[in-house]
Amino acid sequence: MKRRGLLIILSSPSGAGKSTLAGRLRAWDDSLRFSVSATTREPREGEVDGKDYFFVTTEDFQAQVGAGDMLEHARVFGNYYGSPRTPVQAAIDEGRDVLFDIDWQGAQQISKSALRDHVLSIFILPPSIPELHRRLVSRGQDDVETIERRMQKSWDEISHWDGYDYVMVNDNLDETEERLKTIISAERLRASQQPALMTHVRMLQTQFEER
Ligand code: ADP
Ligand code: 5GP
16 A cells, blocks of 8 residues: 655764665665765765765855755754755655754654655664764774864754754664664554545445445
8 A cells, every 4th residue: 555655764873873874774675865964175085976975165055044945944063054955855755765864953853744644753862872983993993183184063963862852872783773663664654644545445435345
């Protein structure tokens, strides 16, 4: 039966594991779409334009915001980030879920938008602050100053944990993955995600009345 797609928002302080978990979710269900954000920050080594982000100028970014093309947008670490609206709307209309890796400001905006009935927001907490630091170091992606900046910013993100539908501590990776899959599977069955139910129930009613 055709259903509507969910907007699945994953937020966490940097290093808590959301990219790793998003990758596992996409391996689990390849119909999941990833919302590719636009950003004014410089690409990092290995990042691909159009896949990791749409790398745009500040002028282009502001023009898109002005035209209403962003579902949400925010300034993070001194750069602008935003989620383009059109691909999200197309995916959920086709019944595909869309994953967002965005910060608390974006999560709040989408949760208040016209699409709010289709939002599933999840916050990932680290088991401890030393473990968060260890993960940032072990990822091997950032220099010492960048890691320190991310650690400084982590409390700002963590302090918004209670604005989310679900919160989980990413201690054991396999367990967190299983919990995420359980939540997504359950949320897909929300009545508001299944507009085709009405037709099915009408068919049941006809059969009931004709028996
Ligand atoms: P984020 O996307 O939130 O910044 P990442 O997914 O890049 O975080 O994870 C940061 C680092 O921590 C990566 O090296 C990843 O392999 C590791 N990691 C993620 N989850 C766990 C976990 N539950 N236990 C141990 N290491 C983890
Ligand atoms: P990074 O520059 O490390 O890729 O991302 C920095 C932060 O920006 C992360 O917390 C990430 O979740 C957030 N972010 C990425 N894209 C978006 C977006 O489109 N909107 C918002 N609000 N935050 C974003």
